[in-house]
Amino acid sequence: MKNLLSTTKSSQRAASTFPQPAHQPRSSHSDPPLKRLIDYGQAYQRQIRWAIVCSVLNKLFDLAPPALIGMAVDVVVKQQDSIIAHWGIKDTFGQLWVITLLSFVIWGLESVFEYAYARLWRNLAQTIQHELRLDAYAHLQELELAYFEERSTGGLMSILSDDINQLERFLDVGANDLIQVATTVLIIGSAFFILAPSVAWMAMLPMPFILWGSIAFQRRLAPRYAAVREKVGFLNSQLANNLSGITTIKSFTAEAYEVGRIQTLSQAYRHSNERAIVLSAAFVPLIRIIILLGFAATLLFGGLEAAHGTMSVGTYSVLVFLTQRLLWPLTRLGETLDQYQRAMASTNRVMNLLDTPIAIQSGSSPLHPFTPSPLHPFTSAPIQGELRLHEVTFAYHDRAPVIRDLSLQIPAGKTIAIVGSTGSGKSTLVKLLLRFYEIQSGTITLDGVDVRSLDLRELRQAIGLVSQDVFLFHGTVWENIAYGTFAASHAAVVAAAKVAEAHDFIQQLPQGYDTIVGERGQKLSGGQRQRLAIARAVLKDPPILILDEATSAVDNETEAAIQRSLEHITQNRTTIAIAHRLSTVRNADCIYVMEQGKLVEQGRHEALVVQDGIYASLWRVQMGLR
Numbered sequence: 001m002k003n004l005l006s007t008t009k010s011s012q013r014a015a016s017t018f019p020q021p022a023h024q025p026r027s028s029h030s031d032p033p034l035k036r037l038i039d040y041g042q043a044y045q046r047q048i049r050w051a052i053v054c055s056v057l058n059k060l061f062d063l064a065p066p067a068l069i070g071m072a073v074d075v076v077v078k079q080q081d082s083i084i085a086h087w088g089i090k091d092t093f094g095q096l097w098v099i100t101l102l103s104f105v106i107w108g109l110e111s112v113f114e115y116a117y118a119r120l121w122r123n124l125a126q127t128i129q130h131e132l133r134l135d136a137y138a139h140l141q142e143l144e145l146a147y148f149e150e151r152s153t154g155g156l157m158s159i160l161s162d163d164i165n166q167l168e169r170f171l172d173v174g175a176n177d178l179i180q181v182a183t184t185v186l187i188i189g190s191a192f193f194i195l196a197p198s199v200a201w202m203a204m205l206p207m208p209f210i211l212w213g214s215i216a217f218q219r220r221l222a223p224r225y226a227a228v229r230e231k232v233g234f235l236n237s238q239l240a241n242n243l244s245g246i247t248t249i250k251s252f253t254a255e256a257y258e259v260g261r262i263q264t265l266s267q268a269y270r271h272s273n274e275r276a277i278v279l280s281a282a283f284v285p286l287i288r289i290i291i292l293l294g295f296a297a298t299l300l301f302g303g304l305e306a307a308h309g310t311m312s313v314g315t316y317s318v319l320v321f322l323t324q325r326l327l328w329p330l331t332r333l334g335e336t337l338d339q340y341q342r343a344m345a346s347t348n349r350v351m352n353l354l355d356t357p358i359a360i361q362s363g364s365s366p367l368h369p370f371t372p373s374p375l376h377p378f379t380s381a382p383i384q385g386e387l388r389l390h391e392v393t394f395a396y397h398d399r400a401p402v403i404r405d406l407s408l409q410i411p412a413g414k415t416i417a418i419v420g421s422t423g424s425g426k427s428t429l430v431k432l433l434l435r436f437y438e439i440q441s442g443t444i445t446l447d448g449v450d451v452r453s454l455d456l457r458e459l460r461q462a463i464g465l466v467s468q469d470v471f472l473f474h475g476t477v478w479e480n481i482a483y484g485t486f487a488a489s490h491a492a493v494v495a496a497a498k499v500a501e502a503h504d505f506i507q508q509l510p511q512g513y514d515t516i517v518g519e520r521g522q523k524l525s526g527g528q529r530q531r532l533a534i535a536r537a538v539l540k541d542p543p544i545l546i547l548d549e550a551t552s553a554v555d556n557e558t559e560a561a562i563q564r565s566l567e568h569i570t571q572n573r574t575t576i577a578i579a580h581r582l583s584t585v586r587n588a589d590c591i592y593v594m595e596q597g598k599l600v601e602q603g604r605h606e607a608l609v610v611q612d613g614i615y616a617s618l619w620r621v622q623m624g625l626r
Helices: 002-017 033-062 064-081 092-142 145-149 153-195 197-204 206-244 246-251 255-308 313-354 426-433 456-461 477-481 490-499 503-507 526-540 556-569 605-611 614-623
Strands: 387-395 401-410 415-420 441-446 463-467 544-548 574-578 590-595 598-603
Touching: 033 064, 033 092, 033 153, 033 313, 064 092, 092 153, 092 313, 153 197, 153 206, 153 313, 206 246, 206 255, 206 313, 246 255, 255 313, 387 426, 401 426, 401 441, 401 598, 415 426, 415 614, 426 544, 426 574, 456 463, 463 526, 477 490, 477 526, 490 503, 490 526, 526 556, 590 605, 590 614, 598 605, 598 614, 605 614
Parallel strands: 415 574, 415 590, 463 544, 544 574
Antiparallel strands: 387 401, 387 441, 590 598
């Protein structure tokens, strides 16, 4: 029950929070990925500013110890003429005591700001990761079915999981590294030109080459990491597909074949990573050589000036330490740029998903207000449920029309059946009524109102769908029946199960209504899954019920049980039954016969048999009369 309550609360929160994505990127596909990420993160400007301030202050105090070392050397060498002596403290012990106190203060502040920036950046990374994943998933749910048919589940999972995690890893560490490197260059460069302008240029000489090399590497790495992200998407897609089809793989003893396919894709992923590693691994050694030149020049020429007395020994000590603190951290720039390029490749994929336009727009007109009443008996809703299709034409992308100039009327409160051979357009018609796809021409109206002008969620809430391909979520029987009607009481769920003739078999399950059904309901039989789907539709209590081959995959006994429950729940509501088994729809108020996307016959069962047309031919075949 606790699990169910948490599911219910999160589902209600999602329904109210995500009618549209929370963040709308203002950039375009042509913008650099960093700009797209910055545009997305406008809501986090305050947290980002504080994180940057703490990173800069931490680096400022981190760079202070070389100055303390220089002051300490100055005290030992000059004693009464040191910098601290000019503050009025002449005693050598007193001067060293001041340096000791300053050390405690500086190290303490460095630790405080390191803790602060670590918390801020990590929490920011977690927050952006969380919000970006929710926004991407919410936007994905708004896209039309055609989008999913053209893409693999594994590829989309790679974007929602791996790509967003890659971005989180960069924000967690890489962003701070870049800021601290920039801070180091600015502070130490300024200190050099103040303390020893004659030697400063030697230490700073490698900087342009390092920056130029970094930019050059970045540009060459970008397409290679884009290829890496693409290859991992292909690999995840095949893995997800294979795990879903594990029964088929085993039944055809195709394990070795599938291992070979995964090996090929994994090898392609490895090779794409190798191409990126060839460049990224070369960065640090090359940078070290350039750094060595700057460090050696400072060490040599600065030492000569100190020996000749033109530079104090303390200043020379500071310069040597600062040169090391300036140049050696730049060797990490290669690792940081590696993280950056991976993150930007992932950012592009996530932002491209967020920028995908929503093809099916919701209307603004509300339906007649109604309150579903899941408790038995099931009463009709104020929505009448009259559906009309007028000269409707529809074609899937780049295909010939599946439905052509189709016109039919579905009276309110009546049960009508739609039959026809495979590929005649029956199931497509269901998808059009639910606006899973947009029609090319014609109109579909509900109670006289064009469905395109209606609020999309209200339209779909008014229609209950029981499909041949029943989808159950990994969870309990209780949760699957209550899915979509999350606030339903236990009594309502049980009542719906009884109407669907599912209560008896549920009671025999190990934990009853708390039994876990497994992924896609694999622990249940086909008939059991079908009855749970009917119970789910019963609990929703919609004014319009669509049964798409609801009994085609069950045995005769189960079909008889399902038919009894359907006869009960179809009363006082508009019902559309899509069927291959004509025996299941012979009592419909009207039967429409479709062929090649057109309406070719209509009437009651007896009249259609007498007509001796397509329906009569199908009937004789199924009854074994010829």
